[in-house]
Amino acid sequence: MPQNSQMPENKQMLQNQQVTPSIVYCHARDELDALCAAGITRGKLMEFHSRYKLVLLAHSQPEYREIGPFIAAMDKWPSLSEFTAEYRQRLLHxxxxxxxxxxxxxxxxxxxxxxxxxLxxxxRQALAQLIEQYRLGEWPLSAPIAQIMDxxxxFPNDYLAGQHYFTFYSAQG
Incomplete structure (x- = not known):
């Protein structure tokens, strides 16, 4: 997988252990807090959100559908710091x-x-079958992810290469 400078620093640690929601939560929180400490901008916040989209979708589809329009409307807020505080709360929830x-x-x-x-x-059929076998519990999550990463x-895709989802869940058993 192509390297991304925004990937969690301890990627190797993540790939050698079962990823729990608390690990993902802590990495996202710490990354967002570091961005804020370095001087958050609307652009940096949008980039952060973009890198976590697939992770968010895996955690809660209804809240994923709510947080997208919320972040798209950040320019309607009078204060970026107030918006970021509310975004952080929604993200962590x-x-x-x-x-x-x-x-x-x-x-x-x-x-x-x-x-x-x-493809x-x-x-396409083989990948769909592998995804279905994962859904049925016949294969671990890492099986379809490995095929997707291949x-x-x-077929490089910058958007997918930047997704933290593959860092967090590629070795998931």
Missing amino acids: LLSHSPTVANHTNVLMHVQGYFRPY TSAQ YMVE
Whole structure:
């Protein structure tokens, strides 16, 4: 997977342990707090949010659908610091939910769509089957993610390469 300067510093630690919601919560909180300490801007906050989109979708689909329009309206707030405080509260509440198999399956199917133009029919069917086998508990989450990461190397996509989802969940058993 392409390296991203915004990835959590202890990526190796993450890949060698079971990722719990509290680990994801702490990494997101610490990254956002570091951005704030360094001088948050609207652009930096949007970039932060963008890197966590798939993680947020895995944790809570309803809250994911609420936080997107919320951050899109940040320019309507008179104070970036007030907005950031409210965003932080909403983000951490969203991340307090444990990801579910159904939500991970939704994320995987969403990501699969990025490769649709490049994959053969057989490859699309094989990936869809692997995702379904994960959903049924026949394969660990790491199996479809490994296949997706192979496709990310073969068919690079900057948006997907910047997603923390793959850092947090690539070694998930």
